[in-house]
Amino acid sequence: MIIEVADLTKDFSRPDVRPGRFAGTRSLFTRARKVTRAVDGISFQIDDGELIGFLGPNGAGKSTTIKMLTGILVPTSGTVTVAGQVPWRDRRRNARTIGAVFGQRTQLWYDLPLRNSFEIIRDLYSMDPATYRTRLGEFTELLDLDEFIDTPVRSLSLGQRMRGDLVAAMLYAPRILYLDEPTVGLDVVAKGKIREFVAEINAGRGTTVILTTHDMDDVERLCRRVVIIDHGKILYEGDVGMLKAQYVTSRDVVVHCTDFDATTISSPFAQVVSADTFKATLRFDPEVTAAPKVVHDLTSRYPITDLSLLEPDLEDVIRQLYTERTPVPARGTGA
Amino acid sequence: MPVDTLSTRLTGLRGFYRAGYQSVLAYRADLLFGIVGLVIQATLTVVVWRVLFTGHDQVAGIGSATAVAYAVLAACLQAVVMPWQFSSLPLRVMRGQIGVDMIRPRSLISQNLAQAGGTMVGRLPLGAAGLVTGLALGAVKAPHSVLDLLVSVVSMALGVANILTINLLVSMTAFWTLEIGGIMILYRFGSAFLSGALIPLWFMPEWLQPIISWLPFQAQIYAPLSIWFGTRHGADLVGTLALQLAWVMVLFLLLQLVWRRAVHRVVVLGG
Ligand SMILES: Nc1ncnc2c1ncn2[C@@H]1O[C@H](COP(=O)(O)OP(=O)(O)O)[C@@H](O)[C@H]1O
Ligand SMILES: [Mg+2]
Secondary structure, X not given: OOEEEEEEEEEEXXXXXXXXXXXXXXXXXXXXXXXXXXXXXXXXXXXXXOEEEEEOXXXXXXXXXXXXXXXXXXXXXXXEEEOOEOOOOOHHHHOOOEEEEEOOOOOOOOOOXXXXXXXXXXXXXXXXXXXXXXXXXHHHHXXXXXXXXXXXXXXXXXXXXXXXXXXXXXXXXXXXXXXXOOOOOOOHHHHHHHHHHHHHHHHHOOOEEEEEOOOHHHHHHHOOEEEEEEOOEEEEEEEHHHHHHHHOOOEEEEEEOOOOOHHHOOOOOOEEEEEOOOEEEEEEOOOOOOHHHHHHHHHHHOOOOEEEEOOOOHHHHHHHHHHHOOOOOOOOOOO | OOOOOHHHHHHHHHHHHHHHHHHHHHOHHXXXXXXXXXXXXXXXXXXXXXXXXXXXXXEOOEEHHHHHHHHHHHHHHHHHHOOOOOOOHHHHHHOOOHHHHHOOOOOHHHHHHHHHHXXXXXXXXXXXXXXXXXXXXXXXXXXXXXHHHHHHHHHHHHHHHHHHHHHHHHHHHHHOOOOOXXXXXXXXXXXXXXXXXXXXXXXXXXXXXXXXXXXOHHHOOHHHHHHHOOOOOHHHHHHHHHHHHHHHHHHHHHHHHHHHHHHHHHHHHOO
């Protein structure tokens, strides 16, 4: 167990400013404070070498949690242990254990070429020159840094900057990498590169990765286990596949045909949701009828040329989870 | 995993020190204009102060040559140490980078001081340009003795420590308000005047001198230069250095105090 979180809670308290004349000035004197509970008693554990997805809608408390895990924020109550240490108690010691990328922020030096930022980090973490050269070489290749490594950070595109930030966080080979929305606002190619890199440092180098994202493609491609939070509380914690199985109340099967009119198709196990001459989509409840049975029924009764079973969409599952907003008891693997 | 030794500490800070001067060098045109600017400033300073002194041998016991040399050296020194040059701290606070800076293996204070030290080194060419101009115009005076030279170098070092600390202190206002522009301007003009960079304390009104001579700012430029020109002797000289040292220590303590409040703001209130 490399990360243990128990009953973690964070309240933010701000001066309560009532709108009106001199609101700004009054805020300097007012004693009334408004408390927001950003994280509300969450507990979970992460194994060494895991790649875990940390999901939730905007304002759910993901970043606040990550900041407490990295030691940037001190919790209001509850405990966090990261690699045997309390992260905020000794930030400087904790520093070598963790790497962090906050999507909308950069840790790089704006005015300097990307390469200089890496050199500052090399010095900061007292890396020996040979290790530095080897690792930078590998990362350069993995992320195609060559074309922009000598460009000042301020002139980089978002995707390039993000790749630079990833390298900066991984150069000194921390055991744990925190990624807070690393793919937000990136194009497909840049996202792909970043996913490849994250997969490699996790599978190839055994780095534990905690990934916050809105992008379900990220999750489907990278994570086996997820923690989903909303309003500071855990909604689900466990296997991605189990989550789907539990939440998918309907699945779609699409059939194509050339020899007869697809609008005539019907099935005792499924409902037609759309049909035209060559193609029909049918929906069934997997809890009631197993997919093979539906497929068998259709293929045995109609001369179908092609049939595809649509994968349950994680996006839909998550959306449903957010709307219902009731915690799901984790089934299957979990921690 | 490297343990924290003096050597890893220094290596860690070397990166920031380099970032400091590299950031200056990254803006070549700025540096070039700065150099040209200092040549012009040094020339005008010499011309104007010489005109001011025509018809006077001495003002307030200070000879024309000393006054002119002071003005040139002060301009050079100020260009290098830039008492109003701030660290990148406010920018990093505003951009929200400060959180990551805090989970580095070196403290934020040493990160910033190292980087500011590097920035000063990067600005040395400006001072050199002003100095060469002053020399060419025959306006720079060497200290009376090697001892005066050595002591004034020590005093300059204390002055630099003073400037670095005050700059960082002022920069830390960024933790409390995003509108630091006004504070910066106030500090910039205040320190230019109170440090003796514009006018040496010699020429200030009698009632103002004792006040300014106890403030931390005079330790930045006036103290080292007044030693350079051999106007401090005996107890006065020792007292000047002692006051400089005392201010550096007080300011550093204050820095730790303010820093602790700032950390509290970030880690508890969330910045
Ligand atoms: N520094 C802060 N001060 C006050 N409220 C904050 C602060 N940071 C975050 N919050 C609030 O805490 C909640 C969780 O925020 P956050 O952790 O950033 O969510 P997420 O990253 O999941 O979008 C939000 O309601 C947000 O407005
Ligand atoms: Mg966030």
